[in-house]
Amino acid sequence: MGWMIFITVISKRMEIVNNLSDRIRKLKDSSFIRSIRSALSVGERPAYEYHSGTPGPFAVMIKKEISDHIRSWRFIILFVIIILACLGSVLSGLQGFSNAVKAAGRDEESFFFLRLFTASDETLPSFFVFISFLGPLLGIAMGFDAINMEENKGTMSRIMSHPIHRDNIIIAKFVAAIAVLSVMFFFLGFITIGLGIITIGIPPTPQEFLRIMSFIILSILYVSFWLSLSIFFSVRFRQPATSALSGIAVWLFLTVFYSIIVSVIAKAAAPSEMASTQQVMKYQQVIVGLFRILPSELYSDATTTLLVPTVRSLSPLTPEKIYGAIPNASLPLGQSILIVWPQITGLIAATIICFVISYVTFMKREIRSR
Amino acid sequence: MDSSVIEFTDLTKKYGSFTAVDRLNLSIKEGEIFGLLGPNGAGKSTTILMMLGLTEPTFGSVTVCGINSTTNPVDVKKKAGYLPEDVGFYDDYTGFENLMYSARLNSIPENEAKEKVTYLLDRVGLSDQSTKKAGKYSRGMRQRLGLADVLIKSPEVIILDEPTLGIDPKGVNEFLDLIVRLSREEKNTVLLSSHHLHQVQKICDRVGLFVGGKLIALGDIKTLSQQLFSHEPFIIEAGVDSSLKGLGADRPFQHLAEDLESQIRTIQGVVSVVRDNDLFRITASDDITGDIAKAIVGSGLQLKSLSRKEYGLDDIYNRYFEENGNSK
Numbered sequence: 216m217g218w219m220i221f222i223t224v225i226s227k228r229m230e231i232v233n234n235l236s237d238r239i240r241k242l243k244d245s246s247f248i249r250s251i252r253s254a255l256s257v258g259e260r261p262a263y264e265y266h267s268g269t270p271g272p273f274a275v276m277i278k279k280e281i282s283d284h285i286r287s288w289r290f291i292i293l294f295v296i297i298i299l300a301c302l303g304s305v306l307s308g309l310q311g312f313s314n315a316v317k318a319a320g321r322d323e324e325s326f327f328f329l330r331l332f333t334a335s336d337e338t339l340p341s342f343f344v345f346i347s348f349l350g351p352l353l354g355i356a357m358g359f360d361a362i363n364m365e366e367n368k369g370t371m372s373r374i375m376s377h378p379i380h381r382d383n384i385i386i387a388k389f390v391a392a393i394a395v396l397s398v399m400f401f402f403l404g405f406i407t408i409g410l411g412i413i414t415i416g417i418p419p420t421p422q423e424f425l426r427i428m429s430f431i432i433l434s435i436l437y438v439s440f441w442l443s444l445s446i447f448f449s450v451r452f453r454q455p456a457t458s459a460l461s462g463i464a465v466w467l468f469l470t471v472f473y474s475i476i477v478s479v480i481a482k483a484a485a486p487s488e489m490a491s492t493q494q495v496m497k498y499q500q501v502i503v504g505l506f507r508i509l510p511s512e513l514y515s516d517a518t519t520t521l522l523v524p525t526v527r528s529l530s531p532l533t534p535e536k537i538y539g540a541i542p543n544a545s546l547p548l549g550q551s552i553l554i555v556w557p558q559i560t561g562l563i564a565a566t567i568i569c570f571v572i573s574y575v576t577f578m579k580r581e582i583r584s585r
Numbered sequence: 586m587d588s589s590v591i592e593f594t595d596l597t598k599k600y601g602s603f604t605a606v607d608r609l610n611l612s613i614k615e616g617e618i619f620g621l622l623g624p625n626g627a628g629k630s631t632t633i634l635m636m637l638g639l640t641e642p643t644f645g646s647v648t649v650c651g652i653n654s655t656t657n658p659v660d661v662k663k664k665a666g667y668l669p670e671d672v673g674f675y676d677d678y679t680g681f682e683n684l685m686y687s688a689r690l691n692s693i694p695e696n697e698a699k700e701k702v703t704y705l706l707d708r709v710g711l712s713d714q715s716t717k718k719a720g721k722y723s724r725g726m727r728q729r730l731g732l733a734d735v736l737i738k739s740p741e742v743i744i745l746d747e748p749t750l751g752i753d754p755k756g757v758n759e760f761l762d763l764i765v766r767l768s769r770e771e772k773n774t775v776l777l778s779s780h781h782l783h784q785v786q787k788i789c790d791r792v793g794l795f796v797g798g799k800l801i802a803l804g805d806i807k808t809l810s811q812q813l814f815s816h817e818p819f820i821i822e823a824g825v826d827s828s829l830k831g832l833g834a835d836r837p838f839q840h841l842a843e844d845l846e847s848q849i850r851t852i853q854g855v856v857s858v859v860r861d862n863d864l865f866r867i868t869a870s871d872d873i874t875g876d877i878a879k880a881i882v883g884s885g886l887q888l889k890s891l892s893r894k895e896y897g898l899d900d901i902y903n904r905y906f907e908e909n910g911n912s913k
Contacts (some may be wrong), residue, residue: 368675368676369671370673371673373669373734376637376666377691583634584673585670
């Protein structure tokens with residue numbers, strides 16, 4: 216029954232996505248498929264690639280964007296900060312780690328390797344908390360001036376006068392930033408795994424490895440959301456300072472003020488002690504639902520489930536649900552992913568929505584020189 | 586031979602209730618250098634943007650080399666090069682790298698691109714600056730680099746939006762010469778927009794006068810001023826000395842000047858006389874500078890200056906607005 220509902224929900228979402236992509240394809244100048252094809256250099260070559268063997272313009276733009284990101288001081292500084300923060304948390308987590316391992320004993324079910332990412336020794340927050348805190352900053356920093364900087368410098372109208380599709384620009388910006396982010400996160404993940412292997416001396420099990428990989432992909436997804444939000448601001452606002460500030464404002468609001476507002480609401484709406492279990496349940500669900508609007512909440516829900524295999528539900532547990540469950544039993548990876556599937560789709564949907572809005576705004580935009 | 590390369594048909598662009606371009610009909614022939622002249626905000630840039638598909642017309646269409654710019658912008662952009670007003674480059678790339686990027690965007694193979702970029706940098710006179718970061722280029726250098734950027738795809742049509750804006754007079758001449766030379770060599774069609782008549786009248790085969798979104802006159806400069814000033818093609822400005830020093834005049838200056846004014850009016854060919862104290866502004870149908878000089882000297886006043894003015898764009902604009910005001 217649950218599966219049926221799940222499938223209908225998914226297929227409805229697919230329909231919406233299909234409709235959207237149809238509409239986008241109908242937009243003038245669109246070339247999503249063609250440009251991707253040309254980037255990958257497979258299938259039929261687009262008509263504008265008149266010299267065979269040379270990369271298409273889309274691939275050229277992605278290449279340029281990537282090299283711009285890697286060379287920019289902004290990215291280097293953020294990269295160093297994130298590396299230091301994450302390594303710091305991993306190293307501090309490793310203090311006293313060996314004792315914990317000895318206590319737990321080497322057991323397939325203990326997943327102590329995953330604790331590298333969740334462990335903390337009170338002084339520093341753990342790896343994934345750092346990423347949920349610094350990731351938005353990274354995403355905002357990489358996207359806030361993507362479009363408006365080119366407009367202000369007068370390069371946009373010049374580049375657009377070359378035979379390229381208009382959407383190539385915005386897609387290249389997005390794809391290049393995600394590529395750089397992915398490399399960075401995989402780098403971070405592998406460095407941490409390596410450090411773990413060196414200090415503990417035990418390699419991760421395949422399942423642990425897969426869980427770490429899905430955690431990394433999830434982190435990329437989370438930062439992509441902030442990236443597409445800040446690209447949206449860069450399309451919307453002419454001044455890079457304005458778009459950077461709006462990005463940071465949204466981030467601050469969601470991390471600090473939103474949870475304050477929700478807790479105020481929670482206090483005001485708290486059911487009396489006499490309330491029935493149903494009422495308490497409903498109240499709990501509403502509050503949790505309010506929190507789950509937050510991308511950071513979605514991210515931390517998903518990461519905890521992926522990195523702590525014993526988490527079996529993200530909603531309040533009733534005695535009926537626990538009845539018959541094996542205490543402390545860990546779930547297989549597939550089941551863990553199933554639990555956080557709504558969170559993952561939520562993040563993907565939020566990213567796509569932001570990107571689609573900025574895409575449509577940009578496609579309708581008139582490109583003036585400075 | 587006389588096939589038209591750029592064709593505007595009822596092209597209209599509206600921003601809300603404001604009409605930027607109003608039913609523009611125009612065709613530009615192959616190999617022609619066409620100047621689109623008009624004051625700021627006349628809709629020149631908007632017209633150019635529509636030619637490249639950078640903005641959509643509200644109504645009507647524009648074709649470049651027979652290709653519709655709105656539905657097929659990429660094919661148009663393969664044939665037409667566009668130098669935007671105040672062109673920008675990536676500041677932390679050198680001039681060479683900036684052009685190489687453009688060459689790659691045009692899918693020119695790497696080796697060919699290197700040769701072409703080197704050649705073009707030499708043509709626009711930037712070969713010794715090619716390793717300098719584009720952020721350190723001066724305005725004129727940026728403009729020349731922009732021209733090289735346009736030429737990299739070997740365009741059939743070159744579109745230049747206010748190419749002379751912000752360059753010093755010497756630079757303007759050099760730049761315009763460069764455009765003419767390069768386009769004549771390649772037999773390109775050039776469309777350039779400007780609000781400086783004097784700068785572009787030398788190089789344009791034909792100009793179109795664009796005011797308030799409408800094309801009000803079309804032709805070469807001579808026909809244009811004849812069209813608009815058929816009755817009074819000459820303006821003569823004469824200044825007299827109002828101090829009357831060393832003349833021993835028995836009457837005050839005002840009286841003498843009034844007498845002179847009425848005397849000038851009687852000269853054959855004079856259309857109007859406007860006096861601003863000691864300055865006479867005379868419009869005439871013939872070149873009567875000599876007669877006026879004679880009249881002034883004869884009146885007993887001292888002639889300080891006498892000049893025949895040529896009509897510039899300003900006069901043409903003024904004339905246009907005058908006529909518009911009258912017709913209302």
